[in-house]
Amino acid sequence: MMQSCTMRLVCAALAAAFVAVPSGALAEQQPPVEGAPEPPAPAPPPLSAAGTISGRVIDAAGNPVKGATVAVEGTDLKTTTDADGTYTLDVPAGATLFIEKRGFDLAVWPVTGAKLDDIVLLPEGSAAETIELTGEAPARTPGAATLDRTELQRVPGAGGDLVKALTVMPGVVNLQIPLGYSGVVIRGASPQDSKVLIDEFEVPVLFHNIGFRAVVPADAIASLEFIPGGYDVAYGRASSGIVALTTRGGADDRSTQTELSMIDGGLLAQGPIGKRTRYMFGLRRSTIDFVLPSIIPESVDLSLTTVPSYYDEQFRIDHLLNARWRLSLSSVGTDDTFELYATKDDQQETKRFFNRTRFLRVTAAAKYFNGPWSANLALSGLLQQFVFEAGIFQNIDVRQPTVTPRAEVARTFTDLDGLKNVVWRTGAELQLGRNSVDLALPVEVREGEPPPPFDLEDVGTRFKGKIWIHDYATWTSIAANLDERVRVTTGVRAEYFGRPQELAVQPRGEVSVKLAKPWTVRLSAGMFSRPPEYQSENLEEGLQSERSTQTILGVQYQPREGIRVQASTYYIDRNQLITRLMDGSLGNEGRGTTTGAELLATYRGGPWFAWLSYSYSHSTRVDRPGEPERLFSFDQPHSTNAAVSWQRGRWQLGARWQLYSGLPYTPVMGAVLESDRNIYIPIYDEINSARAPIHHQLDLRVDYTRSVGPVALTGFLDVQNVYMNDSVVTYFYSYDYSEQIAFKSLPIIPSLGLRGVW
Numbered sequence: 001m002m003q004s005c006t007m008r009l010v011c012a013a014l015a016a017a018f019v020a021v022p023s024g025a026l027a028e029q030q031p032p033v034e035g036a037p038e039p040p041a042p043a044p045p046p047l048s049a050a051g052t053i054s055g056r057v058i059d060a061a062g063n064p065v066k067g068a069t070v071a072v073e074g075t076d077l078k079t080t081t082d083a084d085g086t087y088t089l090d091v092p093a094g095a096t097l098f099i100e101k102r103g104f105d106l107a108v109w110p111v112t113g114a115k116l117d118d119i120v121l122l123p124e125g126s127a128a129e130t131i132e133l134t135g136e137a138p139a140r141t142p143g144a145a146t147l148d149r150t151e152l153q154r155v156p157g158a159g160g161d162l163v164k165a166l167t168v169m170p171g172v173v174n175l176q177i178p179l180g181y182s183g184v185v186i187r188g189a190s191p192q193d194s195k196v197l198i199d200e201f202e203v204p205v206l207f208h209n210i211g212f213r214a215v216v217p218a219d220a221i222a223s224l225e226f227i228p229g230g231y232d233v234a235y236g237r238a239s240s241g242i243v244a245l246t247t248r249g250g251a252d253d254r255s256t257q258t259e260l261s262m263i264d265g266g267l268l269a270q271g272p273i274g275k276r277t278r279y280m281f282g283l284r285r286s287t288i289d290f291v292l293p294s295i296i297p298e299s300v301d302l303s304l305t306t307v308p309s310y311y312d313e314q315f316r317i318d319h320l321l322n323a324r325w326r327l328s329l330s331s332v333g334t335d336d337t338f339e340l341y342a343t344k345d346d347q348q349e350t351k352r353f354f355n356r357t358r359f360l361r362v363t364a365a366a367k368y369f370n371g372p373w374s375a376n377l378a379l380s381g382l383l384q385q386f387v388f389e390a391g392i393f394q395n396i397d398v399r400q401p402t403v404t405p406r407a408e409v410a411r412t413f414t415d416l417d418g419l420k421n422v423v424w425r426t427g428a429e430l431q432l433g434r435n436s437v438d439l440a441l442p443v444e445v446r447e448g449e450p451p452p453p454f455d456l457e458d459v460g461t462r463f464k465g466k467i468w469i470h471d472y473a474t475w476t477s478i479a480a481n482l483d484e485r486v487r488v489t490t491g492v493r494a495e496y497f498g499r500p501q502e503l504a505v506q507p508r509g510e511v512s513v514k515l516a517k518p519w520t521v522r523l524s525a526g527m528f529s530r531p532p533e534y535q536s537e538n539l540e541e542g543l544q545s546e547r548s549t550q551t552i553l554g555v556q557y558q559p560r561e562g563i564r565v566q567a568s569t570y571y572i573d574r575n576q577l578i579t580r581l582m583d584g585s586l587g588n589e590g591r592g593t594t595t596g597a598e599l600l601a602t603y604r605g606g607p608w609f610a611w612l613s614y615s616y617s618h619s620t621r622v623d624r625p626g627e628p629e630r631l632f633s634f635d636q637p638h639s640t641n642a643a644v645s646w647q648r649g650r651w652q653l654g655a656r657w658q659l660y661s662g663l664p665y666t667p668v669m670g671a672v673l674e675s676d677r678n679i680y681i682p683i684y685d686e687i688n689s690a691r692a693p694i695h696h697q698l699d700l701r702v703d704y705t706r707s708v709g710p711v712a713l714t715g716f717l718d719v720q721n722v723y724m725n726d727s728v729v730t731y732f733y734s735y736d737y738s739e740q741i742a743f744k745s746l747p748i749i750p751s752l753g754l755r756g757v758w
Contacts, residue, residue: 054088055116057081057099065121068101073108073322096323106275108323141230141510142522142554143171143568143598146223156643156656157699157720161213166243167658168641170598170615171228173634174660174695185634186228186241187572188594188619190447192534193240193546198332199247199363201380201404206243208286208310208336209355215334219257219268220282220314222248228598229570230524230552233475233491233508234408234427239530239548239574247330249318250278261716261753263288266312276321282314310336326367333360350391350456359384372412380404382433391456394441402433402469419480425491426476435467435538444536446580448623448633448687450666453679454735467538470498471531477508485514497531502544504529518559524552532578537586544588549573562604569597579623592621592632610644631664631688638694652703662692665730671737680736695727695745711758720749 057065064085071078072089073096081087091097091111097119099107104121155165166184167174173185184206186194196206198216207214228241235242254271266284273279289309316330335358341351365378382402389395408427416422440459445451452458477491490509497504508526515521528550532543554568577590596617603610617639619632643656667690671680700722705714726747731740 051114052088052090053111053114053116054086056118057085057087057101057121058118059104059121060123065101065104068099068104068121071098071100072096073098110323141227141232141524142552143229143566143570144225144227144231145169145600146225156645156654156701156718157658157697158718161218164207164214166224166226168611168613168643168656169226169228170600170613170639170641171241171596171617172226172639173636173663174639174658184241184243187570187596188617188632188635189240189574190632190634193238193530193548195235195238195242197235197242197244198361199330199365199380200244200376200378200406201361201363201382202237203332203361203382204359204384204386205334205336205357208334209308209338209357213263213286213310215310215312215336216245216247216314216332217266217268217282217284217312219259219266220247220280220332222246229550229572230508230510230526231528233477233493233506234425236429236473236475236493236495236506236529237431237471237531239528239546247314247316247332248280249316249328250280252278255757257755257757259753259755261287261751263751263753264310268314273317277317277319279318280314280316282312284310284312286310308336308338310334324368324370326369328365328367329363330365331360331362334358352389352391354387354389356385356387373410374412375409376407376427378406380406393457393459396439396441397437398439399436400433400469402431404429404431406430416480419482421487422478422480424476424478426474428474429472431469431471431473433469435469436465437467437538438464443584446578446586448621448630448666449580450668450682450684450687453674453681455677455679457677461536461539463539468499469533469538472496472498487512495529495531497529497545499538499541500532500544504545504547518557520556520558522552522554522556524550524554526550537578540586543578543586544576546574546578546588547576549575563602565599565601567597567599569595571595574621577621577623581624589624590621592619594619594632607646607648608644609647611641612643613639613641615639628686630686633664633688635664635688637661650705652701652705654701656699657696658699659694659696661694662728663730664688664691666690667731668733668737668740673736682733682737692728692730695725695729697721697725697727698723711756714755714757716751716753716755718751718753720751721745721747724748 057068057070059065064081064083066081066083066085068081068085069078070081070087070089072091075092077089077091079087079089095111097109097111099109099119099121101121104123107119107121109116109119155168158165158167166172171187173188184194184196185191196203203215205215223246225244226241227235227244231242250270250272252272256267256269258267259265264284264286266282268280268282270280271278286309311334313331313333316328319327321327335356337356339352339354359382361380361382363378363380365376368375368377380403382400382404384400386396386398406427406429408425410423410425413422413424414420440462442452442455442458443460473493473495475491475493477489479487479489481487488509488511491507493506493508495504495506496502506527506529510522510524512520512522526549528548529545531545532538532540537543550570550572552568552570554566556564556566558564572594574592574594576588577592578586578588579590581587581589594617596615598615599613601612615638617635617637619635620629621632622629639660641656641658643654645652645654666687667685668682669685670683672683674681697720699718699720701716701718703714703716705712707713724747726744728742729745730743732743733740
């Protein structure tokens with residue numbers, strides 16, 4: 001969904017952004033260049049030679065500031081202002097001044113000449129005053145969107161979970177209960193074909209074990225960018241789409257907030273540390289494990305010794321080193337545990353199921369701005385573990401530490417050989433990891449393969465050892481305006497996947513044409529690759545990456561601010577798909593195609609916010625040459641979301657209605673008894689030849705906010721599936737396959753919670 005992009009211009013901003021305000025009128029600014037890195041507040045270039053400078057320091061009312069300290073960054077050179085607020089100082093070439101005075105915010109200003117403009121010091125703490133300019137930023141590619149936290153945090157049916165609100169986006173396959181899936185299914189592909197990034201680095205899971213919540217709470221997210229395809233050369237290791245989350249830095253004012261609901265409870269604290277540093281720290285713990293045992297019917301023969309329980313943490317520190325360098329240190333982590341016995345009265349180890357997923361990612365980053373140059377430098381480390389145990393024979397324990405350095409440099413040109421607003425970027429990334437694997441499991445069920453007979457003694461796949469993963473990537477791109485209406489972006493990404501010893505060269509590009517106002521047309525095309533690193537793919541060395549070629553045509557209509565309609569059509573050709581060969585091994589013999597169309601309309605006006613999304617998709621594949629074409633297991637032809645939200649005073653009301661196709665499944669025609677193992681072997685019909693019924697539901701949400709002393713309290717009630725349409729998700733079978741059993745969605749899911757901010 002195309003969302004509003006809120007830019008904050010803080011009255012002390014230039015102090016909060018650590019840049020002083022020159023007196024006089026602001027220079028007229030050029031519109032931002034699409035794809036360019038966001039610069040700091042504009043400033044003239046520094047003085048190119050050493051010399052004596054002079055100037056004056058004043059307050060916001062224009063009065064001179066006496067006794068302010070004017071110091072040269074990185075030196076012992078300094079002076080103080082006289083009664084008229086003036087100063088004189090000898091400085092080296094390229095100097096930057098720090099101006100300090102008790103009762104005022106720190107100001108930072110580059111030396112631009114012998115005589116400087118008046119520098120305004122703003123009262124200390126005035127950064128609390130903000131001016132918000134709201135507008136809708138252009139998406140990176142047709143069909144992409146940047147999601148606004150404050151709007152989607154209250155999407156009815158999402159339970160206040162920002163990432164779960166992704167289901168309102170056209171192209172996202174709604175799984176109803178995404179049990180066991182770690183990622184987002186985009187445009188009919190598989191979960192592993194898309195990547196989830198936090199602060200530009202991959203994380204292994206997005207949802208908790210049973211799909212109730214995302215691993216990062218909405219309050220810790222600054223922005224969420226959804227790119228269903230055709231993404232930039234800076235992204236890789238995915239053949240479908242990208243979901244990129246950016247954690248947020250702390251606010252200028254110190255505050256603490258807590259939230260408690262039937263699903264989880266959390267604490268988030270934020271604020272300044274001195275004049276240049278901001279912090280944000282959050283913790284969350286599930287409460288569903290206290291509630292669920294009391295609502296499971298006694299008739300269900302199930303013992304949840306460890307109901308789904310999880311802990312999440314987020315931490316971020318942002319520090320402005322000087323006018324050119326911004327530093328940050330962030331971490332995100334989760335610990336997710338689930339255990340049950342398949343019978344309530346007799347907790348036998350043979351009927352025990354246990355799963356634990358945990359990871360911690362720590363990222364240190366530095367951003368540099370100097371005139372037309374900018375750079376992003378980062379180093380990130382990931383510790384992750386996945387444990388699964390079934391009965392006494394089957395188990396898997398995977399531990400993978402990974403280190404990823406990443407660097408990107410950008411250069412902008414106002415005019416270059418007749419081209420306007422040119423942005424050139426180049427970057428590189430290394431991902432180095434080591435998998436320590438200990439497993440004894442049945443043969444993995446691949447995409448489209450029906451499940452084998454349930455046998456807790458089946459350990460057909462065994463492995464114990466270490467697997468090294470070393471992937472390298474480099475990219476470059478250039479974007480420019482050919483004229484006022486036409487902008488072209490072209491680039492290439494080269495990735496070397498170390499384990500298969502494969503080089504994947506992926507050219508990508510886009511043309512954007514502004515037609516008669518308010519119409520814009522965009523055409524995007526490119527190649528994308530996913531390395532063979534998903535589950536059992538790690539155990540075979542001969543596999544190559546899966547590849548896709550994507551072509552997307554989009555049109556946007558924006559008659560005025562607050563109304564936007566965008567539509568896109570796409571065609572995806574998939575090749576080298578990893579499938580099971582006749583001898584049971586894995587190979588790159590599969591191919592497939594996806595065609596589709598998407599529509600998204602949004603309205604923002606007064607107290608109202610509304611959107612309508614619809615997507616059509618058709619995904620088919622052939623697993624081996626000569627075999628018949630079949631549907632992808634996540635093919636979802638139709639998906640519709642209609643929502644409206646109204647806010648007035650202390651109240652906010654919202655409703656959402658959704659309808660989407662059921663997923664394909666493979667029906668059973670019969671079964672035969674295998675006497676040696678005393679189990680029934682199913683006889684399946686054609687793969688994915690049947691489909692679960694269409695699902696529809698209505699979700700409602702009510703929020704009420706009021707202040708109690710210094711605390712702002714918000715109570716909310718979020719109800720999913722109000723009219724209790726418990727539709728079928730998929731089907732299971734009895735032990736002898738004589739009876740088909742429908743696995744249904746939960747009939748109604750209420751979530752009652754309270755949030756407090758002080």
